[in-house]
Amino acid sequence: MAKAKTKGARQGAARAKREPAPRASQSGKRREQILAAALEEFSARGFSTARLDDVARRAGVAKGTIYLYFRDKETLFQELVRAELSPVVAALEAAPLADLPMRVVAERLVELFVREIIATHRKNVIRLILTEGPRFPAVAEFYYREVVAHVIAVLRGLAQRAVERGELPNDSLVRFPQLLAAPGIVAIIWSGLFDRWAKLDAEAFMRAYLDLIFGKGRAV
Amino acid sequence: MAKAKTKGARQGAARAKREPAPRASQSGKRREQILAAALEEFSARGFSTARLDDVARRAGVAKGTIYLYFRDKETLFQELVRAELSPVVAALEAAPLADLPMRVVAERLVELFVREIIATHRKNVIRLILTEGPRFPAVAEFYYREVVAHVIAVLRGLAQRAVERGELPNDSLVRFPQLLAAPGIVAIIWSGLFDRWAKLDAEAFMRAYLDLIFGKGRAV
DNA sequence: TTTTACTGACTGACCGGTCAGTCAGTCTTC
DNA sequence: GAAGACTGACTGACCGGTCAGTCAGTAAAA
Numbered sequence: 001m002a003k004a005k006t007k008g009a010r011q012g013a014a015r016a017k018r019e020p021a022p023r024a025s026q027s028g029k030r031r032e033q034i035l036a037a038a039l040e041e042f043s044a045r046g047f048s049t050a051r052l053d054d055v056a057r058r059a060g061v062a063k064g065t066i067y068l069y070f071r072d073k074e075t076l077f078q079e080l081v082r083a084e085l086s087p088v089v090a091a092l093e094a095a096p097l098a099d100l101p102m103r104v105v106a107e108r109l110v111e112l113f114v115r116e117i118i119a120t121h122r123k124n125v126i127r128l129i130l131t132e133g134p135r136f137p138a139v140a141e142f143y144y145r146e147v148v149a150h151v152i153a154v155l156r157g158l159a160q161r162a163v164e165r166g167e168l169p170n171d172s173l174v175r176f177p178q179l180l181a182a183p184g185i186v187a188i189i190w191s192g193l194f195d196r197w198a199k200l201d202a203e204a205f206m207r208a209y210l211d212l213i214f215g216k217g218r219a220v
Numbered sequence: 221m222a223k224a225k226t227k228g229a230r231q232g233a234a235r236a237k238r239e240p241a242p243r244a245s246q247s248g249k250r251r252e253q254i255l256a257a258a259l260e261e262f263s264a265r266g267f268s269t270a271r272l273d274d275v276a277r278r279a280g281v282a283k284g285t286i287y288l289y290f291r292d293k294e295t296l297f298q299e300l301v302r303a304e305l306s307p308v309v310a311a312l313e314a315a316p317l318a319d320l321p322m323r324v325v326a327e328r329l330v331e332l333f334v335r336e337i338i339a340t341h342r343k344n345v346i347r348l349i350l351t352e353g354p355r356f357p358a359v360a361e362f363y364y365r366e367v368v369a370h371v372i373a374v375l376r377g378l379a380q381r382a383v384e385r386g387e388l389p390n391d392s393l394v395r396f397p398q399l400l401a402a403p404g405i406v407a408i409i410w411s412g413l414f415d416r417w418a419k420l421d422a423e424a425f426m427r428a429y430l431d432l433i434f435g436k437g438r439a440v
Numbered sequence: 441t442t443t444t445a446c447t448g449a450c451t452g453a454c455c456g457g458t459c460a461g462t463c464a465g466t467c468t469t470c
Numbered sequence: 471g472a473a474g475a476c477t478g479a480c481t482g483a484c485c486g487g488t489c490a491g492t493c494a495g496t497a498a499a500a
Binding site for chain 3: 051052053063064067072073
Binding site for chain 2: 445446447448
C-alpha cells in the first residue's frame with residue numbers, strides 16, 4: 001500500500017546496475033547458492049547469530065528469495081546438514097570393509113574421515129551440529145537418525161567381527177563404538193576452539209590413537 | 221556484544237568508574253546468586269539465547285544489579301567459567317598421582333572427572349564452553365590458558381613417566397595427551413545432544429576406554 | 441545528610457519473517 | 471512476427487517482537 005511509494009525508482013536503478021542480465025532461473029542453482037552461503041555464514045557466526053540478510057547478500061539474492069526455497073531459518077540449517085552429510089554416510093555404508101583386519105579398517109576410516117570431513121567444509125557442518133544441536137532438538141534428532149545411528153551401527157558391526165576374529169582383546173568397541181570416533185570429534189572441537197593458540201594435527205592425532213589401541217609397540 | 225559498537229566509548233568510561241563490583245558488600249552473596257542463576261539459564265538456553273531478565277529473576281534481583289557486579293553478559297560468562305573450573309584444575313594439580321602405575325592413575329582420573337564434572341553442574345559449564353567457545357575467543361582463550369593448558373601439562377607429565385617406566389607401548393599419549401581426555405569430552409557432548417534417544421553411561425564409557433587402551437584381556 | 445545498594449521502566453539496535461510490487465521471459469492471438 | 475497478456479521468480483522496505491544495556495530514582499545504612 002503505502003509501500004509502493006519509493007520503490008519504483010530505486011529498484012529500477014538497482015536493476016540497471018546489475019551487470020549481465022540475470023535470469024538464469026531454472027535449475028536448483030539458486031538453492032545451492034543459498035545453501036553454500038548459509039554454510040559460510042553459519043560457520044562463521046553460529047546459527048542464531050548469523051543473519052539471513054547476510055546469507056542473502058552472500059548468495060547474491062534478496063532475503064525474500066530464501067523463503068521461496070526454505071520454510072524458515074531452522075529448515076535451512078537442517079537441509080544444509082542433509083545435503084552435506086548424507087552422501088558421506090552413504091559412502092561409509094558402501095565401503096567394503098567387513099573382511100579387512102581391524103587395524104586396516106581403522107586406517108581406512110581415518111583416511112575417509114580426513115578426506116571427506118576434516119579437509120573439507122564438512123567439518124564445519126559437524127562443528128555446527130555439535131555446538132548448536134543442544135538448542136535445536138529437531139536438528140539433533142535428524143542428525144542422530146540419519147548420521148550417528150548409521151555410523152554407530154557400522155562401527156559396531158566392524159568391531160563385533162574383529163572380536164570374533166580375535167583381533168581385539170575385549171568387547172569395549174562393541175559396547176561403545178563411539179570410542180572409535182571420539183578422537184575425530186575431539187579434533188574438530190579442538191580446531192574450533194584452540195587452533196589459535198595450539199594447532200592440532202588432526203590426522204596425526206587420529207593415527208596416534210590407532211597406535212595406542214592397536215599395535216606399534218604392542219602385540220594384539 | 222556487537223551492540224556496544226556505537227555507545228562503546230561512553231559506556232566504557234562510565235562503567236570504568238565502578239567496574240570491579242560494588243565495594244565490599246561483604247559476603248559476595250549477591251555475586252554468587254547471580255553466578256548460580258546465570259549458570260542455570262546459560263545451561264538451559266545457551267549463552268546468546270539466555271535472557272539477563274531471566275537471570276535476574278532467578279537470582280532474585282533486578283536486572284540493573286547484574287551490571288553492578290559484571291561489566292556485561294560476556295564477562296558474566298567468563299567469571300562463571302573461572303569460578304567453576306579453577307578449583308577443579310587446582311585439585312588435579314595437587315593430586316599425588318606421579319608415582320602410581322598408569323592404569324591406576326587413569327582410573328583415578330576417571331573417578332575425579334565423574335565426581336567433579338559429570339555428576340555436577342560443572343559438566344554444563346564444560347558443555348557451554350564447547351558450544352559457545354568458537355564464538356567467544358576471549359572465553360576460549362581464558363579456558364585454554366587456565367584449564368586446558370594445565371590439564372594437558374599434567375597428563376603429558378604422567379604419560380611421560382609411564383613411558384619411562386615401560387607401562388605404555390609407545391609415546392602416543394605423550395605426543396597427544398588429549399587422547400586421554402577425549403572420551404570425557406565426547407561423553408559430555410553426547411549427553412547434550414543424544415541422551416534423549418540413546419543414553420550414554422559416561423562412567424562405563426570411560427572405563428571401557430581404559431580397558432581398551434590398558435589391559436583387561438591385554439598384556440601391556 | 442550522605443553514601444551505598446539496588447530497582448525496573450525505558451531506549452534503541454537488531455533481525456526473522458512478510459508481501460505488495462516488479463519485470464524478464466514466454467505464450468497467445470491475429 | 472509483433473503486440474498484448476500472462477507468469478512466477480525475485481525484490482527489499484517494512485513490521486513486530488526481543489533484549490542488552492542504561493539511568494533516574496528509591497530505600498537503607500552510616
